[in-house]
Amino acid sequence: MTSPLLAHRGSLPEAVLWDMDGTLTDTEPLWLDAELILAREFGAAWAHEDALAVVGTPILGTARILAGRGVALEPEEIVRRMERHVAEAFADLARRGVAPWHTGAIELARAVRAAGVPQALVTSSPRLVAIAAAEAAGVFDVVVSCDDVERFKPDPQPYLHAARGLGIDVGRAVVLEDSPSGIASGRAAGARVIGVETALPVTPAPGLRVVGSLAELTLADLGIT
Structure with missing residues (x-):
């Protein structure tokens, strides 16, 4: 058959x-979390509303804004840090059977x-x-x-x-x-x-x-x- x-x-x-x-x-919530975590680490001014405002824009542009707000890293390093956060968070969710x-x-x-x-x-x-x-x-x-x-x-x-x-x-x-x-x-x-x-x-x-x-x-x- x-x-x-x-x-x-x-x-x-x-x-x-x-x-x-x-x-x-x-994965958008994971990117928002990555931005907020970095901002808190450096005491930068970054609210949930700021994160929403950059949804759909290039990640390097977001990194430059974060650097201007007080995240004391080069924009390229900010990008790498956010990428790692999102990738690791996704993998963790997948291991727990709740990938988005x-x-x-x-x-x-x-x-x-x-x-x-x-x-x-x-x-x-x-x-x-x-x-x-x-x-x-x-x-x-x-x-x-x-x-x-x-x-x-x-x-x-x-x-x-x-x-x-x-x-x-x-x-x-x-x-x-x-x-x-x-x-x-x-x-x-x-x-x-x-x-x-x-x-x-x-x-x-x-x-x-x-x-x-x-x-x-x-x-x-x-x-x-």
């Missing part, structure tokens, strides 16, 4: 390429893995954090972080780099993304993109499927026609 998973194999994509934060994981996966994300990733479809994690986060998430998930064949490319989302380079690493045709891959820049990156690369509304609405566009949660998707929904 054919396995229900393998029954889908003929129509499945050549690969599934995942965005990390906002799609697979919710978005609803339905890890279940879908594991189903894709069981079906024999390769997967890549493609993120604008630093490699140290990406590796912590990838190791916790245990399903990714390739990891592409901001440290691995010269051009970032919305440029197509991150997804093209992942496709090359997997040895697949990006036009036969599916990208799972939540942000406008990530969706633009995947589409510019030539992949089929599914937008996931985890925090903000996704703007409809021709050829773009939008779901409210990854729990809505099955293996059949990832099929390439």
Whole structure:
């Protein structure tokens, strides 16, 4: 008898390429904690509201603001300290079985893995954090972080780099993304993109499927026609 998973194999994509934060994981609270811990260590003026104000901005820019507020380290060292905190916190949560996966994300990733479809994690986060998430998930064949490319989302380079690493045709891959820049990156690369509304609405566009949660998707929904 054919396995229900393998029954889908003929129509499945050549690969599934995942965005990390906002799609697979919710690490934002871990970054907020890292900022507040550093500020307290140096007696710097940094409230929860300050941390919220820099959400979605480049980490080096946040580090420069923290340095200006009194964190007596070079911005690059601040970045390294925050990266280590987030990576270690994620790994600890994963060991305790409470990694911050978005609803339905890890279940879908594991189903894709069981079906024999390769997967890549493609993120604008630093490699140290990406590796912590990838190791916790245990399903990714390739990891592409901001440290691995010269051009970032919305440029197509991150997804093209992942496709090359997997040895697949990006036009036969599916990208799972939540942000406008990530969706633009995947589409510019030539992949089929599914937008996931985890925090903000996704703007409809021709050829773009939008779901409210990854729990809505099955293996059949990832099929390439």
